[in-house]
Amino acid sequence: MRAITTFKRLFGAATGLRVNLIANYLGQGWTAAANVIFIPAYIHYLGIESFGLIGVFAIILSASSLLDAGLTPTLNRELAIFQAGGHSVRHARDLVRTANTLCVIVLVAISLAGLLLAPLLARYWIGARALSNATIVQSLFLMILVAALRIVEGVQRGALLGLQRHVLLNMLSIFTVSLRAGGVIVPLAFVSATPQMFFAWQAGVSAFSVLAFAFCVHASLPRQSGKARFDPAIVRSLRGFAGGVLGATALAVFLTQADKILLVKLIPLDQFSAYALATAIAAGLYQLVAPVAQSYYPMLTSRIAGDQKQLAATYHQGSQIVAATIAPPAAILILFAQPVLDMWTGNPALATTAAPILSLLAFGTLLHCFMYLPYMLQLAAGWSGLAMRMNALSVLIVFPTLLLVVPRSGMIGAAFTWVGLNLLALMITIQIMHRRLLRTEMRSWYLHDVLVPVSASFLIAGLCRLAFPAAMPLSIRVIALALACVITLAAGVLASSLARGRIAELIARKRAA
Numbered sequence: 001m002r003a004i005t006t007f008k009r010l011f012g013a014a015t016g017l018r019v020n021l022i023a024n025y026l027g028q029g030w031t032a033a034a035n036v037i038f039i040p041a042y043i044h045y046l047g048i049e050s051f052g053l054i055g056v057f058a059i060i061l062s063a064s065s066l067l068d069a070g071l072t073p074t075l076n077r078e079l080a081i082f083q084a085g086g087h088s089v090r091h092a093r094d095l096v097r098t099a100n101t102l103c104v105i106v107l108v109a110i111s112l113a114g115l116l117l118a119p120l121l122a123r124y125w126i127g128a129r130a131l132s133n134a135t136i137v138q139s140l141f142l143m144i145l146v147a148a149l150r151i152v153e154g155v156q157r158g159a160l161l162g163l164q165r166h167v168l169l170n171m172l173s174i175f176t177v178s179l180r181a182g183g184v185i186v187p188l189a190f191v192s193a194t195p196q197m198f199f200a201w202q203a204g205v206s207a208f209s210v211l212a213f214a215f216c217v218h219a220s221l222p223r224q225s226g227k228a229r230f231d232p233a234i235v236r237s238l239r240g241f242a243g244g245v246l247g248a249t250a251l252a253v254f255l256t257q258a259d260k261i262l263l264v265k266l267i268p269l270d271q272f273s274a275y276a277l278a279t280a281i282a283a284g285l286y287q288l289v290a291p292v293a294q295s296y297y298p299m300l301t302s303r304i305a306g307d308q309k310q311l312a313a314t315y316h317q318g319s320q321i322v323a324a325t326i327a328p329p330a331a332i333l334i335l336f337a338q339p340v341l342d343m344w345t346g347n348p349a350l351a352t353t354a355a356p357i358l359s360l361l362a363f364g365t366l367l368h369c370f371m372y373l374p375y376m377l378q379l380a381a382g383w384s385g386l387a388m389r390m391n392a393l394s395v396l397i398v399f400p401t402l403l404l405v406v407p408r409s410g411m412i413g414a415a416f417t418w419v420g421l422n423l424l425a426l427m428i429t430i431q432i433m434h435r436r437l438l439r440t441e442m443r444s445w446y447l448h449d450v451l452v453p454v455s456a457s458f459l460i461a462g463l464c465r466l467a468f469p470a471a472m473p474l475s476i477r478v479i480a481l482a483l484a485c486v487i488t489l490a491a492g493v494l495a496s497s498l499a500r501g502r503i504a505e506l507i508a509r510k511r512a513a
Contacts, residue, residue, distance in 0.1 A: 014411050015466030017347045022322075024291025027170025032287030034181035035039035036250075036280060037444055040345055042198070043273075045179045045188040045354055047301060048350070049130060052193045052269040054133045055260065055276025056126070057199070058283075062257050064110070064147035075155060076297070079162025093228035096159055100214070101230045103152040111153070125261075126175065129269040135195055142199035144493045149206035156213035161294055162218050168285035176209045226416050256368075258399055259414035262406045274350060275411045281333065286324055289369040293376050300380035305407055312441050319373045320498045321451035325453045328492040330366035331461035339470060344475060360415035367422035370450055381437055390429050450498055456495035 043051050052088040075095065082092040118140040126136055160169040184201040191197060253474055260279065263272055333340065341351035361475035400420050405413035434442035438504045464484035469476055493499045 012115065012320070013456055020164070020238065021291060021297045023167040024169040024294050025288075027173040028287040028291045030174050031177045032284035034177050034285050035287070038181050038185065039277065039280060041185050041191065042188075045185070045193040045197060048273045049270040050198075050272040052129075052276055053131075053143075053195050053435050054137075054198070055272055055279065056264055057146075057277065058279065059257050059260050059264070060140075060143045060147050062152060064144075064151055065437075074159040076162040079159055080087065081301070082162070089222045089224045091173050093224060094230075096221065097228035097376055098156055098218060098230050099159070105147045105229040110148035111145055111154050114141045114148070117144060117145070125126065125265055125406070127268055131195070131269070139195040139199050142196065146202045147200065147204050149203065149210055152173070152210045153206065153213055157215050159217045160213065160220065162298070163217070165216065165220050166294065166302075167212075168216055168220070171469055172209075172212055176205060176212070179205045179208075200402065210377055214455075223247070249387045254395060254399075258402055259406070259418060263414060266406060266408060271411075274354040274355055275414075276429055277345075277350070277359050278354045278415075281340075281358055282361035285330055285333075285362065285365045285369055288325050289322050292325065293372045296373065297376045297380065300377055300509055304340060304377075308438070315373060315377055315438060316444060316449055317498055318376075319370075319445060320496045322369060322373055323450055323453035324493045324496045324499060326366060326369045327457035328461070328485070328489040329487055330362050330369075331454075331457040331492075332481075333362035334366075335458075336468070336481065336484070337362070337463045339468065339477060339481065343474060357411050357415050360419055364415070364418035364422045366454075367419070367426050370426060371422075374430055377437055378433060383436070386429070386433060390425065390432075394425065397424075398419075404485050450512075452497075453492050457492040460491040461501050464488065 039051075042054060046054075061104060071085040078095055082095075083089075100236060118137045121135055123142050129136070157169060157173075160166075171331065180202060183205070184198055187197050187201055219223060260272075260275065263275055296314065299314050300311065300318075303314060337355040339350060341355055341358065342348055345351055398417060401417055401420075402414060405417055409416075430445065434445075461484065464480075464487060467480075468484070469480055472480075494503075
């Protein structure tokens with residue numbers, strides 16, 4: 001009790017959209033950076049083929065996320081309703097206890113399943129490799145164990161988001177991500193530079209993270225007499241919404257991972273490393289859009305049944321922040337893929353192989369990121385069926401396409417498929433959604449929230465690419481790239497009508513003062 005009291009004094013609920021948004025950007029921004037900047041060290045200590053296993057690890061983590069896809073957003077949504085006065089303290093505490101009980105069951109089941117699945121995956125899924133079978137099997141089991149722990153951690157994160165503890169969540173995230181991404185270099189350098197050591201470290205940090213996040217959730221809930229209990233009625237009452245989210249996410253996971261699942265099987269592990277490298281960098285864009293989605297989802301939920309003008313303003317505001325945040329770095333990755341990889345890895349051959357893949361994957365991911373705020377709006381309205389149906393249709397189209405394209409065109413064909421998938425989704429899903437939600441806002445979303453910031457970012461990034469001093473010394477190229485990033489970011493932000501309005505307000509206040 002004393003520890004919880006001290007905790008609440010130190011980490012009281014610092015709420016407010018601006019505070020939450022800044023906290024989420026800091027936390028997710030460091031997550032994106034940490035997951036990328038240490039990759040050259042992993043390649044140095046593990047070798048290029050073992051780094052391919054880290055790409056396999058990313059697939060398993062993504063696949064496992066569907067198991068908490070119904071529970072985490074549901075817990076987030078229900079605790080956000082509790083914060084707004086819609087549920088009692090007893091209901092909130094029982095909800096968390098029920099979710100944690102389900103998490104323990106999932107953790108045990110996946111861990112036991114990992115013992116059976118690891119040898120089968122090593123034999124039938126992983127393609128040609130020089131690594132021993134024992135190394136592959138042990139690494140796969142540790143990956144599955146980490147995935148199970150991450151599911152439990154994800155549920156605790158969802159609870160903290162619903163309770164509006166964004167600052168606390170991101171402080172702890174920065175610490176645990178640093179341990180995961182950077183801390184693992186210590187045992188690799190001084191104990192054993194093996195894949196098993198890498199994944200064992202990830203498992204240890206994940207176990208610590210689960211305990212830390214669970215304590216924070218427990219300490220953040222209001223106290224009440226009596227113990228919280230597992231309530232089957234809560235499971236029954238929420239299974240409709242949770243099931244729809246689960247279905248949509250399961251299909252989305254398959255869509256985002258199908259290319260990599262096939263490539264791991266069809267090409268040697270050392271070649272897959274180039275695709276894994278490009279994927280890891282492009283996926284950093286998700287870490288930039290996630291803070292906006294996390295911050296705006298509770299607001300959209302609270303306003304969905306109220307004033308539609310306020311709802312529309314919140315929706316456009318979040319969408320413009322997404323575009324201004326995502327479009328500039330995406331434009332840099334797409335247009336500067338070769339020099340970025342060359343300067344960062346110091347491996348020209350690897351950079352040449354991965355650069356076109358990175359350009360395509362970054363473009364597809366940019367398109368996918370634009371779907372985040374519309375999806376948050378759908379969830380806020382309790383409409384999880386649209387995403388599930390659209391993802392089911394996409395599976396029927398994309399999987400046969402990959403089966404035809406990947407054996408013929410390999411990694412490039414898979415990357416082109418990713419672009420085509422997200423382009424179709426952006427064109428079709430948005431139009432269907434706006435026939436039901438915010439019917440008059442679709443044109444403004446396409447034009448002002450997406451097209452204008454993207455066009456400005458790519459125009460400026462393209463001009464910077466033409467002037468890039470490719471033949472100059474490394475220090476000059478680094479400075480030129482940094483300058484291009486700053487200029488492109490400024491262009492993307494200033495292209496947003498929201499940003500221009502805020503700047504005009506600040507200028508007016510300064511003049512009035």
